[in-house]
Amino acid sequence: MCLHRWLQRGVWKQVGQMDLAMAQFEQMAERDIVTWNSMISGFNQRGYDLRALDIFSKMLRDSLLSPDRFTLASVLSACANLEKLCIGKQIHSHIVSTGFDISGIVLNALISMYSRCGGVETARRLIEQRGTKDLKIEGFTALLDGYIKLGDMNQAKNIFVSLKDRDVVAWTAMIVGYEQHGSYGEAINLFRSMVGGGQRPNSYTLAAMLSVASSLASLSHGKQIHGSAVKSGEIYSVSVSNALITMYAKAGNITSASRAFDLIRCERDTVSWTSMIIALAQHGHAEEALELFETMLMEGLRPDHITYVGVFSACTHAGLVNQGRQYFDMMKDVDKIIPTLSHYACMVDLFGRAGLLQEAQEFIEKMPIEPDVVTWGSLLSACRVHKNIDLGKVAAERLLLLEPENSGAYSALANLYSACGKWEEAAKIRKSMKDGRVKKEQGFSWIEVKHKVHVFGVEDGTHPEKNEIYMTMKKIWDEIKKMGYVPDTASVLHDLEEEVKEQILRHHSEKLAIAFGLISTPDKTTLRIMKNLRVCNDCHTAIKFISKLVGREIIVRDTTRFHHFKDGFCSCRDYW
DNA sequence: GTAGGGTTAG
Known part of the structure; x- marks a missing residue:
């Protein structure tokens, strides 16, 4: 196939050959708006958002073209991924000053950008300013999505119900909204009426439904979705396969999760490897998880910040303190990932499990960011296992300062006292829970x-x-x-x-x-x-x-x- | 011709 057409058809996106596409792009004598958009959206979709913005500024500088709605949507999405509110705002004012119509995908992208970059109020204003009159389906979907992102499910439902021609995107957006709000039953009902009404689910819908099954840890729901993915051919989508790994793992079936990983027929991406590493770690197969991580590195894929969470948790379960430390350095030095609170909590877990409580405490004290509930919770849990009351008390106190009604902290402390034979102290804690407003979560x-x-x-x-x-x-x-x-x-x-x-x-x-x-x-x-x-x-x-x-x-x-x-x-x- | 909705952790 002619390379030019190959580039324009986006074939390189499917096979993941960004460099080839870029080389080709740079050689082209004439570039039209679609060519530029193709590159920008390509980098954006593959997670290279900085490069997407880079090409956008090159386009403004080197060409006489003006951005269209596709350009703007991709660039705004890149801003959202990078959480660059300042650049997003610049683009917004550019849109306003040129009198560009804010509807459809541009509206959607703006709402999305604002709500993901900490500008929820602006996102809501954008939504409220738009009447629903004269809106086409994409405009409605944008509003729907906007309300979902703001967490206003009632408004989202109103919009959804008012839609006359619901397309697969609108259905999926609504299903995802319910899933993210923990309304799994609603999500399942909606999926049923979607299929019942003759609307065919695509890979996005099925991945979302697999995520519902994962959250419910329901093997039977998951298997049904798996079946329809095979029948419809959507199983060839990496995202569906990735969601399948997590579904089987969360439903307790690690063997099927492994099989799903082995059977991925297209190219495995970082999410595939990460999902499998985390699945193995959660099921106690720490050594296998780390082996898989090494294989991933050998195949030339770089881990992201979530992959490292899985790697650390595997190290914790295998008691590999030094290896964990090395991976922590590798994350910072080689992959240039700035550690987040989850990473710190993992490391505290790692030291804590090994009984290195003092090291865990020192690690917390040296953290460049303020430790959160999870960090103190990790230390507290380690104190329970290793029966260290003094440090456990400190951890519980710090945790309760941040979250006074955290019943888990009280329970953990009471369990720590019981484990050390201090029944009276334990009883005191339980009594103070009862006296206070702290409600113990009902176990089932x-x-x-x-x-x-x-x-x-x-x-x-x-x-x-x-x-x-x-x-x-x-x-x-x-x-x-x-x-x-x-x-x-x-x-x-x-x-x-x-x-x-x-x-x-x-x-x-x-x-x-x-x-x-x-x-x-x-x-x-x-x-x-x-x-x-x-x-x-x-x-x-x-x-x-x-x-x-x-x-x-x-x-x-x-x-x-x-x-x-x-x-x-x-x-x-x-x-x- | 290009987009929108999805998949990874705690």
Whole structure:
């Protein structure tokens, strides 16, 4: 194919050959607006936003052309990605001074730029200034998207409902809006009516729906979307494949996640590698995660700031402190990435898990930015594992200064006291939680059996099969006690009989979900339990014994990671 | 002919 046409058709974008395109572009004698736009949007879409802006300024300087709506949309998007509000504002005033029509993609890009660069108020003004009269579909989609970005879902819904001809972009934008606001049920309903109404979802829609399935950790929803991606051919999109990795990983199926990664048929991008590295790290396969990272480097891909989060968390779980330190330096020195709060929290985690509490504390003190809740939380959690009350108190105090109603900090501190045998102190903390306004988040667990989700709370007496569930748990309880399990009744902070305390532990939501799973699935089936909070110490110990007793693999998803219980051991190596 | 909506962490 003629290179000129190849460039203009954007083939290089699909194969990712920016340098070839650039070389070709520079040789061209005549460049029209589409050629310029092609280059600018190409760099913008591939994440080279500075180069996109560079070419834009070259265009203004070297050519007689004026930017059109495509140019402006791409350049504004580059500003948004770079969070360069100042340049975005300049472009906005240029648009106003030339009398350019602010609608459609230009309006959309402006709203997007302002809301992503900390100019939410300007974004809202732009939206409010526009009536909905005389707007074409792109204009409506821009408004819809604007309201979603401002977090005003009611207005977004109004706009969406008023749309006569909804195209696939409008549907997707609305679905994504619900997904980002945690309204997963609404997102699923909307997807159903979209498909039911004959609108065909594309790769964007399917990636968004896979993200919904990930958030719900629902294997059955995820598999359905996977099926439609294969049928429609959208599986060839990298983003769909990437979303698939995360969906399987979050649904607890690391093997299928790996398969999704291996089967990516187009070029794997940074997100693909990052997703897989994080998936492996979350499932306790730290060494494999780091091997994958090294392979990624050998293939010539550079990690981004999120890849490093995954790498650090892998190091933490394998206890590789020095390697973690080296990667931290590599991130700063080689990849020129300025560490963010997440990176610092990861490093605190790394030192903390290894028992280097003092080093963790010093690291926090030396941070060039103000430590946040997550940083102090990491230190607190390490203090709990290594039973350091003094430092734990400091961490909890600092955390509560930032967020006085953080119930997790109170619980962690109480658990720390219990772990050190200081029951009275622990009871005091719990009492101060009750007295204060601090509400403990209600813990619950759920399990999917035959496409139905069964939710259990503590002492849950609502399930139709509750008698059988309780009886099963009691039988298991007696068996694992014979195997050496000692119930952690000391952590139950009530003045009660020993047997009653045991019953309270026995009826923790994750244990009930497991008992239900055992009686409602065939022998040897892997159980996948989801929990909205951290697994408690007693459950963690008990489930190790249960996995051995029943000869099944039990996978429990915490707030952040997966515990694979098998043969009496857990993949987290007792650190979580 | 070029865009808009998506995928990675805590």
